[in-house]
Amino acid sequence: MNFSLGFSPCPNDTFIFYALLYRKIDTAGLSFTSVMEDVETLNEMALAEKLDITKMSFAAFPLVQQNYSLLDSGSALGNNCGPLVISKRKISAGEVSECTAAIPGEHTTAHFLFNRFFPGVKSKRQMIFSKIEDAVLMNESDLGVIIHENRFTYEGKGLQKVVDLGELWEEQTGLPIPLGGIFMRKKYGKEMTMHVETLIRNSVLYAFSHPDETIPFVKEHSQEMDEEVIWQHIHLYVNNYSVSLGDKGRKAVEEFLAREK
Secondary structure, three states: OEEEEEEOOOHHHHHHHHHHHOOOOOOOOOEEEEEEOOHHHHHHHHHOOOOOEEEEEOOOHHHOOOOEEEOOOOOEEEOOOOOEEEEOOOOOHHHHHHOEEEEOOOOOHHHHHHHHHOOOOOEEEEOOHHHHHHHHHOOOOOEEEEOHHHHHOOHHHOOEEEEEHHHHHHHHHOOOEEEEEEEEEHHHHHHHHHHHHHHHHHHHHHHHHOHHHHHHHHHHHOOOOOHHHHHHHHHHHOOHHHHOOHHHHHHHHHHHHHHHO
């Protein structure tokens, strides 16, 4: 049986799914066709029910929860790993509401957090996450809400942090920030869902045990080819919550979803 599997080309996702796609683990006869897109495109594909299994922003989940279930493995949660608001010139948090902002998609967790903490911003422009730094550098936008490996590259381009949205979340809740999870269509039933969940967990564990083996695949798809940045990205976003959400991870997700209502 073959499943479509959506995930981003970012290092954390390619690191997680390497073993599954290349059958470094026993997949028990299941196969997976990868669909690599930026996270907002994946969110939109899930809204249209185009993918069997997919990475998705937690902010998009309430819109599809009748059709998709959250898997216990593969998620991106953590501390000190939230989206950043960056600028070219010095801007205080109090000035944010008067600024224009580039965001990585309407349904992203980054946009949800930005809107929650800075609801007064009226002028927002959506674009693929990898274009946001340039938009700020070219004065096309006062602010950029950045995610993924841009967290490690913005300072080298002369940009500065205005605020860390993940820090604001953690100060308010005391919980890790839920960024994105892996979801599967409910039509496949609970038994198959649990089976796929186990395969993804085993894929994560294989990557942890064979990190250097994953690097050619990760580099092939990474926006930022510097290996130091790649490892920073992986170490930040792939952790114990990626193996299993656990009680604390599930509590963080529940808190996040409750605040979306």
